[in-house]
Amino acid sequence: MQWRIEEKGFNQEKIEFFGSKFSVGNGYFGYRGTLQEYGKEQLAACTLSEIFDDNGNGWREPINMPNGLLTKVYYRNKPLSVLDSKILEHTQGLDLSAGKQYRQTTLETEDGKKVTIEANQFASIDNIHLLVMEYSVKAEAAMELTIQTGIDEEIWNINGNHFASIEQKAEGAVSGLVCKTLQDSKEIAIGQLVKITKGNGTVTNDDTDITFALSLQPGETFAFEKYVAIGKDTDCENPWESVMAFCSEASDTGFETLLSKQSAAWKKRYDSFGLSIEGDEEALQAIYYSYYLLYSSAPTHTDKVAIPARGLSGQVYKGAYFWDTEIYMLPMFAYCAPEIAKNLMMYRVHNLEGAYEKAQEYGYRGAFFPWESQEKGQDGCTHYNLTDIFTGRKMRTYFRDKQVHISADVAYGIWKYVTITKDKSILLEGGAEVIMECARFFNSYAYFKKDKDRFELLDVTGADEYHERVNNDAYTNYMVWLTAKITLEVLDFLAKEHPDHYQKVMEKLDYEKELPEVKEMAEKIYLSKPNQDGIIEQFSGYFKEEDLSIEELYSRIIEPNEYLGSPVGLAVNTQIIKQADVILLLSLLSEEFSEDVKEKNWAYYEPRTEHGSSLSTCIYALLAAKIGKVDWAYQFLMKAAKLDLLGNYKQYLGPLYIGGTHPAANGGTWMVAVQGFGGLEAVEDGIVLNPHLPEHWKQLSFRFVYGEYICQACMDSKGISLQVEADTDAPLRVKVRDQVLTAKVGENYFAL
Numbered sequence: 001m002q003w004r005i006e007e008k009g010f011n012q013e014k015i016e017f018f019g020s021k022f023s024v025g026n027g028y029f030g031y032r033g034t035l036q037e038y039g040k041e042q043l044a045a046c047t048l049s050e051i052f053d054d055n056g057n058g059w060r061e062p063i064n065m066p067n068g069l070l071t072k073v074y075y076r077n078k079p080l081s082v083l084d085s086k087i088l089e090h091t092q093g094l095d096l097s098a099g100k101q102y103r104q105t106t107l108e109t110e111d112g113k114k115v116t117i118e119a120n121q122f123a124s125i126d127n128i129h130l131l132v133m134e135y136s137v138k139a140e141a142a143m144e145l146t147i148q149t150g151i152d153e154e155i156w157n158i159n160g161n162h163f164a165s166i167e168q169k170a171e172g173a174v175s176g177l178v179c180k181t182l183q184d185s186k187e188i189a190i191g192q193l194v195k196i197t198k199g200n201g202t203v204t205n206d207d208t209d210i211t212f213a214l215s216l217q218p219g220e221t222f223a224f225e226k227y228v229a230i231g232k233d234t235d236c237e238n239p240w241e242s243v244m245a246f247c248s249e250a251s252d253t254g255f256e257t258l259l260s261k262q263s264a265a266w267k268k269r270y271d272s273f274g275l276s277i278e279g280d281e282e283a284l285q286a287i288y289y290s291y292y293l294l295y296s297s298a299p300t301h302t303d304k305v306a307i308p309a310r311g312l313s314g315q316v317y318k319g320a321y322f323w324d325t326e327i328y329m330l331p332m333f334a335y336c337a338p339e340i341a342k343n344l345m346m347y348r349v350h351n352l353e354g355a356y357e358k359a360q361e362y363g364y365r366g367a368f369f370p371w372e373s374q375e376k377g378q379d380g381c382t383h384y385n386l387t388d389i390f391t392g393r394k395m396r397t398y399f400r401d402k403q404v405h406i407s408a409d410v411a412y413g414i415w416k417y418v419t420i421t422k423d424k425s426i427l428l429e430g431g432a433e434v435i436m437e438c439a440r441f442f443n444s445y446a447y448f449k450k451d452k453d454r455f456e457l458l459d460v461t462g463a464d465e466y467h468e469r470v471n472n473d474a475y476t477n478y479m480v481w482l483t484a485k486i487t488l489e490v491l492d493f494l495a496k497e498h499p500d501h502y503q504k505v506m507e508k509l510d511y512e513k514e515l516p517e518v519k520e521m522a523e524k525i526y527l528s529k530p531n532q533d534g535i536i537e538q539f540s541g542y543f544k545e546e547d548l549s550i551e552e553l554y555s556r557i558i559e560p561n562e563y564l565g566s567p568v569g570l571a572v573n574t575q576i577i578k579q580a581d582v583i584l585l586l587s588l589l590s591e592e593f594s595e596d597v598k599e600k601n602w603a604y605y606e607p608r609t610e611h612g613s614s615l616s617t618c619i620y621a622l623l624a625a626k627i628g629k630v631d632w633a634y635q636f637l638m639k640a641a642k643l644d645l646l647g648n649y650k651q652y653l654g655p656l657y658i659g660g661t662h663p664a665a666n667g668g669t670w671m672v673a674v675q676g677f678g679g680l681e682a683v684e685d686g687i688v689l690n691p692h693l694p695e696h697w698k699q700l701s702f703r704f705v706y707g708e709y710i711c712q713a714c715m716d717s718k719g720i721s722l723q724v725e726a727d728t729d730a731p732l733r734v735k736v737r738d739q740v741l742t743a744k745v746g747e748n749y750f751a752l
Contacts, residue, residue, distance in 0.1 A: 001284050005645065006093025010082045010105075015042050017647040020313045020661050022094045022101045024121065025296035028128035029065070029230055030312020033094065033101050036071040036119055036135065036149075037081040040156035044070070046131070047312045049297075050234055050305050051188060052319065052374050053162040053181045060380050062308070062319030063162050066177055068190055068228035069121060069133050070152035075109050075145055080117075082107075088114065096292050097270075098122060098263040114140035124258060125265040128301055129229045129246045134255045136198065136223035139216035147201075149226060150209040151177055151192055158315045158657065168207050173251070174244045175208050188232040191243035193251050198223035225255045235302075269295055272336045274703025274712060275673065279696050283634075286641035287673050290666035293644060294329060297663060298337075303346035305375060310660030317658065318380045320372035321347070323406045324664035326413025327588070328615060332670040334420040335680070335704040342426060345417050348410050349430035351377025352437065355407070359441055362401070366441030367434060369406045371399050387655050389562045396567065398468045402461040404445055407438040408479035412588070415486045420682040422707035424493070428501055432490050436509060439487040442480045443517045446525070455525040462539065464581040466565035466572065466612070470539035474528040475585045482589065484522035491515070534600035536582050546574040550610055561652045564612065575608050579616035583609075587623045590681075598627050606632075612650065614643055618668025625676030625692050633676055634694045641669040674702050678713065682706055686733030689722070691715045706732070709745075722749045 007018065015034075019042070022033025027049060034044040046065040054060035073080040082090060082105060089106040100122040107115050116138040124130035137145060153166060164185065167178045176191035194210050196203075199222035201212040214222050229246035231239035250258060273291055277284045297311035306321035307329055325344055333341035348369065354377025355367035362368065370379035381400035388395050414431045418424055427435075446455040457480060462473035494502035506512055528536050537543055553564070553576050564571040565578060580587070583605055586598050602623055611617050621636035643649055643665045651659045674680050678700055679690035687706050693715065701714040709726045724732050724743045732743040736751040743749050 003097040010090045023313045024123040025312045026123040026128045027299045040154050045156050053183045055160045055182050059159040061315040067152040071149040126261040131228040133226045138221040145214045147212040174247045189239035189243045191229045191247045193227045193247035195225045276701045279698040290669040294666040298340050303343040306347045311663045313660040316660045320380045323409040326409045328664035329667035338421045354378050365444040367437035369410050371403045389559045405476040408483045411435045411438040411483040439518045464577040466578040468566035473539045481525045530597050535604050579613035580619035584619050614662040614665040621672040622676045637672045640665045688735045720751050
């Protein structure tokens, strides 16, 4: 596979896009893929996980740190950079094998001399506090240059400054800053240590600015390594002392050794993924790139955070954690890195209190999980998220109030994690309580219609956000039904296997009187059934909305960035939807519906779906693959997989910037490749493999974990082979299409 993704030539208009495309990260922080001479105008940013701040404007977002890699070259007191100089050659790229960004640029001075700048930088996995860079300048003629490197305090922020104070520090070879946030006085330190590795120059230090005065001979190169460390008081007792130690240790270790460790760490990650495709290098690279982006934002070090909706590529969407986590990102980690999957779910467990508070705020019982969840589980979503592009007025939206399906998604995520990993300990660590309280919330929220003898969910917003405040959204109702069903299964498990814990939880939550209502909800909630044409109505009254083509809807647009959804958007009173909704339901609960129903609904809803969200195309691809629409599935897979490679996504909702990477699409890409084309599904008593490969894929191979079993599946037109390893002699039940196998550990199985 081609591990390098690169762009040749400089394009001013793509600075923002490349900043996302070439980003590096390690779950502790993300550093945008900007060039070293860039500042806040070019959206250079180092975005921290876990630390949020509201500077008083009501918009709480993650912290962007001062830029520790700012480096500029000057000739005759004028900057030499892609922004100011004549560019002879320029390459910027990302080496996926090491999670490393690189650049090589040859510039021409005003008097015709050539200077070549090369740099490599990465966010360390071995020590998640480290951002490491090597930087060199080569002169083709005798010349005097000045290089300045330091920590740039001019920070790009979407919604203003977040530091109450910034204190300069310098001890020994390490200089840096100690910053305190406005809202919570959180302390974060950033330190730097620079080491010359080639050439000589006069060095001067001015606070956090380090200047090299160089007199280079023809062909001579000057190079240095830079070690930047970040520490915050959530995990460092003394952030400044910690970053000094991290910088010194990194300098002693050296760039090459750190890079070697980085490559080994990424190899281990890719090995756990274990995916290969024969016959499609383009798709293989795009899938690996998606995996790289998602893993770069994954919390390997803590279970107190999840993965933000734009990863760690910036402050977009307030750095919040959405239902994307459970539905789109969790499956890949559950199958490939269960320890990270558990971190993601334990984040929800730790923040049950925040869900209680939100339910109480709206007058309900139980756990109402936030649409935009932040570090303590509080809802970061404001009531006025959008601005009317015509009037300039703020618009009231109901993302925060009406997306009640989030609680069902959380319950589903915990259940999915247990089904795949067989790790039921999470239920004893608080997972059971989360599921039970989600069911209690829906008992509190639902309306019982006596004349119809059923529960209904009124005034909700489903997955399709173009239609807010609808009744009986099919996706929401089915997921609520599943929550009730899961709750009963979990309580049955606890009663049989852990009776003491069962009794403790039932008493703690006062759940005995809740249990009959949960059972009744499971039996009597209204579930929209296919009509005479086999179509499930997305919500009550959906079929009465104006039925038109997407092209006709687009012809009515006046301003390019106008929002099409509620409260007054063009799509609101039409059947045009933003993203997969009924199709998401059919993908997640596939076993509940016939193949005919799935095919008819895919054909009905796809032409009416604008795919205005990065959560959409991967789900249409997933269901298409499952029902054998392989050509369609491949087309949509490539749209999802190449979304962040090509930048084919919306950058604005009205005037609101929403650029950055797309972790949900990244996770969805894995789902399509492995669960769609590979046909993998974990069930209670084993696994299912029902592949539908694109015709030009000669072979698909992937690794996955199911409980204590580590499996490598390989499939082609001739059949499927499966190798199973585990520390048990118990065989694994495998269903391949209609054939049931009992796979013994250590043996290789082949099925037609």
